Amino acid sequence: MDVMEKLTILTDAAKYDAACTSSGLDRRGRAGRLGSATFAGCCHSFSADGRCVTLLKVLMSNACAYDCQYCVNRRSNDVPRATFTPRELAQLTIQFYRRNYIEGLFLSSAVVGTPDHTTERMICVLRLLREEYGFWGYIHAKAIPGTDPALTRQLGLLADRLSVNIELPSQRSLALLAPEKQRAGILAPMGQIRDGIAVSREEVVRYHHAPRFAPAGQATQMIIGATPESDRHILTLSQALYDKYQLKRVFYSAYIPVSDSSLLPAPRQFKPPLLREHRLYQADWLLRYYHFRAEELLDEDMPNFDQRVDPKCSWALRHMECFPVEVSRADYETLLRVPGIGVRSARRILTARRAAPLSFDVLKRLGVVLKRAQYFITCGGKLLPGLRVREDQVLGHLAALERPALFAAVPEQLSLFDGEAGA
């Protein structure tokens, strides 16, 4: 089988993994080495589904020993199988990298034989890249649950980011759909990686040349919509992962029907819950950058997000007692909670109002999205001139703003001006 064919099969097999970014690490180029890494990461292209293409995302092999029902590579699925040799994969990475096609390599694999054997082969690829080709760019590797911790450690010393997929949001779903995987088996390497990163950080402070273990941190992903968990359950889980395992990112992947299994939604009528995934990412953003807690965003009375407006608007609408906020006096934390004001515009407001009084024109120039923010702020004690909206109409206005940008999957027949839905 030639490289073109292998690349086709193994890209196709890897494409459902969403945990693919090149961020979290600033590493300048080093003389004599090929490559560097930038903290914010870098998108090199966008594929037809609108997702960022940044790393060469492939499986080393898709010949899997496991039979997870939600996975396209499960043993019982009738698909062509292929395996890269380490040399083929290293060559491909280097040649793509030189042409600025990619930011580095994302290496995952089906379980070939045993987890240990799989990890050994991945280490072989990374060693070739780092040592023989002097590759200094970004590498994201998957830690395979059930691998000997010593091997996972070697993998982490060669890669920049490690991830272990949590796969499904609950133990029950996991037991049902992925009988070979156990929650404990997934959490153990996560804990090991967390501790490895912490120890390595300390050592690097003391000895500059100490080896770095997964310097860009750890990530995970879970599949949304294949199993019945609520948004609240999922977001609470993410929050726990951020708190307890110091993850850099949790990725959500809307379930795409790849199986006829009776345990999963029937493929025919099923539409991937893309909008739900989008709302979860927005909420995830609120956890990481806007100092929100999962329990503020969702609770027993409202276990799922209102799909019509983003979670921040939705939160604001249920807490109208906190608004309007006076932008010329409010502190940073308060500003961050206003829909239409982001991290950057909040900082700019703080700087600008020290130098000169604010006005709505100034706010616009600072990058505040007045179309959203207008319902929630006053400037110099006044609402935006000409704004006449009853509180119960705000939801309708905000939902109307989002409509053109939403996916086709939006609930079509919305009654736009009914103020109580979602409250």
Place this chain on the structure above:
Amino acid sequence: MSWHQMCYEYDGSFEGFLTCVFESYACREEPVCFQGPEATALTLWDTRRVDTDRGKAARVFRALDARLGRGASRLVYRTFLTCLEDKETHLYRFLRYGFRRGRGIMGELGHPLVSTLLQAVRHLESEAHLFTGFVRFSDCQGVLMGEIQPKNQVLPLVRGHFVQRYNTQQFLLYDRTHRQALVHRPGQWAIVPVEDLRLPDAGAEELRYRALWRRFFQAVAIRERYNPRCQNTHLPKRYRGFMTELQSEPGAGDDLPEA
């Protein structure tokens, strides 16, 4: 007393512009329009030719650095690289206001004179960031060659990124809009004016990697998530002209056999 309003002709360089600023203060003239070497429009004002003087330019830049601060001098330099219309006039007004106002000017984010420059520079910086990803090189007998057609002059901004990333490689990156190229060989780089450039035809090895890359790009998209609108938002059409994966190879086809 108001200064005499003038039109300045200069050579289009940053130093030339700073010399204009120097002359304006020295002669108590207010330039209301600037004409670079390519400008042909007639003006209603008296026109004066200002010859670039590096000494005068350096004095202005030092004063700018000292009295308005690092942030301001960087803003001024970067604005000069943008495609902001009448950027010289905007810059001149910013400087006039700034030399009166002092360091505080960088806090006045909402002031129209300041926010105009900030917005233009944000556009420049985001374009430069996009190009760090969207540039495509071709291997031409060991030398990497690529071209771009940016709105702003991004080469000075992306230079550091590419030079350190590809420090082991020889490369050339041509900016077709501003007719200049960033050239590098290990240990040395330069940005030089280049009138025109045609990249040589690709060899078999190069065509093979292009075909592999196209194949990867097609295979990585998920059909059930097809969303061209989202793709357009992130990757506007104007960037696609030189991107390997979004073009088909004339004559070669996408299913190129293995070399």
